[in-house]
Amino acid sequence: LAAAVLGVLLVATLGGAVWFVFNRDSGPGKGQDPGKVGHGVNFDLVVSRLGVRTVAEKLSRGQVESATEDVRVAVQDLYLGGFVDPDRWHDGEFPDAFDVFEPTTEKNARKDLNALTLGAAAGRLEWVEPTKGRTSIVFLLDDQNRPVQAVAGVVFGAVGHLKDGGTVKISNGADLILRPVDGAWQVYSYEASTTIEPQSPTPGASSTSTGTG
Amino acid sequence: MGTRRILALSLAFAVLAGGAAVWRAVNPKPAHAAAEGSVLIQKAKGSYAPPASDRSPLVILAIGSDYRAGPGPCGCADSIHLITVNPEKQAATIIGFPRDSWVDIPGHGKNKITVALSPNLGDGGPDLLVRTVEGVTGIHIDYYLLTDFKGFSHLVDGVGGLDVDVPYAMNDPYSGAVFEAGRVHMKGGHVLAFARNRHGAPGGDLGRSENQGRVFLAALRKLHDNFLHDPASLVSWVAVGSRYLSTDLSLTELTRLALAAARVDEAAVDNIVIPAALGSVGAASVVFITAAAGPIFQDVKDDGILNR
Numbered sequence: 001l002a003a004a005v006l007g008v009l010l011v012a013t014l015g016g017a018v019w020f021v022f023n024r025d026s027g028p029g030k031g032q033d034p035g036k037v038g039h040g041v042n043f044d045l046v047v048s049r050l051g052v053r054t055v056a057e058k059l060s061r062g063q064v065e066s067a068t069e070d071v072r073v074a075v076q077d078l079y080l081g082g083f084v085d086p087d088r089w090h091d092g093e094f095p096d097a098f099d100v101f102e103p104t105t106e107k108n109a110r111k112d113l114n115a116l117t118l119g120a121a122a123g124r125l126e127w128v129e130p131t132k133g134r135t136s137i138v139f140l141l142d143d144q145n146r147p148v149q150a151v152a153g154v155v156f157g158a159v160g161h162l163k164d165g166g167t168v169k170i171s172n173g174a175d176l177i178l179r180p181v182d183g184a185w186q187v188y189s190y191e192a193s194t195t196i197e198p199q200s201p202t203p204g205a206s207s208t209s210t211g212t213g
Numbered sequence: 214m215g216t217r218r219i220l221a222l223s224l225a226f227a228v229l230a231g232g233a234a235v236w237r238a239v240n241p242k243p244a245h246a247a248a249e250g251s252v253l254i255q256k257a258k259g260s261y262a263p264p265a266s267d268r269s270p271l272v273i274l275a276i277g278s279d280y281r282a283g284p285g286p287c288g289c290a291d292s293i294h295l296i297t298v299n300p301e302k303q304a305a306t307i308i309g310f311p312r313d314s315w316v317d318i319p320g321h322g323k324n325k326i327t328v329a330l331s332p333n334l335g336d337g338g339p340d341l342l343v344r345t346v347e348g349v350t351g352i353h354i355d356y357y358l359l360t361d362f363k364g365f366s367h368l369v370d371g372v373g374g375l376d377v378d379v380p381y382a383m384n385d386p387y388s389g390a391v392f393e394a395g396r397v398h399m400k401g402g403h404v405l406a407f408a409r410n411r412h413g414a415p416g417g418d419l420g421r422s423e424n425q426g427r428v429f430l431a432a433l434r435k436l437h438d439n440f441l442h443d444p445a446s447l448v449s450w451v452a453v454g455s456r457y458l459s460t461d462l463s464l465t466e467l468t469r470l471a472l473a474a475a476r477v478d479e480a481a482v483d484n485i486v487i488p489a490a491l492g493s494v495g496a497a498s499v500v501f502i503t504a505a506a507g508p509i510f511q512d513v514k515d516d517g518i519l520n521r
Contacts, residue, residue: 053448055464105263109261115258116259120255138448140464160253189263189472190260192260193256194257195256197255197256
């Protein structure tokens with residue numbers, strides 16, 4: 001009987017191992033620690049420069065600090081949903097990435113999928129390891145010194161790990177113009193570019209996917 | 214079934230399952246086998262800016278007042294430009310009106326267009342000037358932008374000066390415009406002198422109005438270049454504009470207008486002065502708008518672009 005129990009335990013243990021291997025893509029979803037995803041990746045967008053301009057007679061930065069964090073998190077969500085977190089790629093549709101766009105802008109942003117997210121390349125990627133993630137933010141304050149516009153310039157870089165082995169270099173740059181809508185900062189204008197290429201350029205490499213927004 | 218048999222089956226299953234797990238771990242297979250083995254290269258660019266307004270074309274009246282401290286100025290319009298913007302085609306037309314244009318001012322009969330801004334006229338001000346220009350052109354004006362001598366100078370200095378294309382050498386003691394021909398970097402006071410120079414400008418008031426259009430082009434060029442180099446510079450432009458311009462545009466609308474203007478290339482902008490002839494009414498020197506102006510107004514009315 002002891003041997004039988006040992007066997008069942010062994011099966012259970014190995015079964016657990018099998019489950020772990022086949023489900024290892026799963027990581028924390030939206031609503032959990034926003035910076036942490038699978039593969040031990042912890043992505044935190046860094047604010048590298050902060051600028052403030054006001055139309056008021058006298059500048060008061062009272063509301064800038066919280067607005068900075070709100071904009072940082074909104075932009076970080078775009079990069080988590082569009083690049084970093086495989087659980088949010090959703091077969092290359094990246095629904096979470098577009099939450100940060102205003103409805104009219106979102107329609108156009110979806111046409112620029114390959115510029116604003118991993119785009120079609122997501123189908124061949126297992127996971128993404130961020131190497132660079134920083135943003136400059138410049139706020140426009142109104143005559144009451146309330147932040148009403150923000151321009152975020154983002155530089156993002158990562159190593160993409162392919163499903164069939166090997167890695168690619170992912171480079172993205174974006175300028176996003178945001179404004180608060182119902183308490184949430186949303187993007188209403190953007191300019192973005194994304195390049196995914198072999199880490200060491202391969203002579204005569206064939207292109208599998210290209211796109212222009 | 215004996216204990217040994219159960220144990221043997223369990224172990225066999227465990228070995229199979231474990232083997233499968235190990236095999237899966239060291240041989241990850243791609244979900245899309247079709248692309249397997251080829252090099253992954255993907256490059257894409259995309260951009261979007263909302264239109265400056267739901268209206269198309271967007272029509273703005275830019276007004277420069279002669280108001281300044283001290284005696285003399287009547288608070289009249291020294292500079293009057295109708296700017297029609299086509300947001301979709303990122304193109305625009307600047308139409309200058311000489312300040313002495315002899316026109317109908319609603320409720321006041323014929324007079325120089327410049328006085329429509331003057332408080333001396335009773336209901337004079339930007340609204341009356343807007344209605345006056347609408348009456349002359351038949352074009353609905355969406356917004357106005359108004360500044361005075363001091364505000365204009367601060368405006369230019371606030372964006373770091375302008376590189377203005379001076380069409381001919383100027384040496385005018387009245388305005389203080391002393392420039393060589395060519396592109397000249399100017400601070401606010403110099404741009405003001407350039408824009409005010411009437412005595413040294415061919416055609417007098419007509420030439421001055423065209424030069425004022427050149428100031429708009431210089432500003433547009435600088436905004437465009439600034440934005441290309443650093444999109445965040447847009448915030449500085451809007452802040453400076455909001456501080457030194459009087460307008461019926463909200464801050465959001467002003468930002469959207471600046472964003473739209475930043476994307477307009479100077480080459481896509483026509484700068485003209487309405488066809489007019491110098492003349493006089495009594496002892497006053499005036500400018501008569503000629504019949505050739507009608508087709509121009511009709512031309513820009515639909516799409517903001519001069520197609521001639």
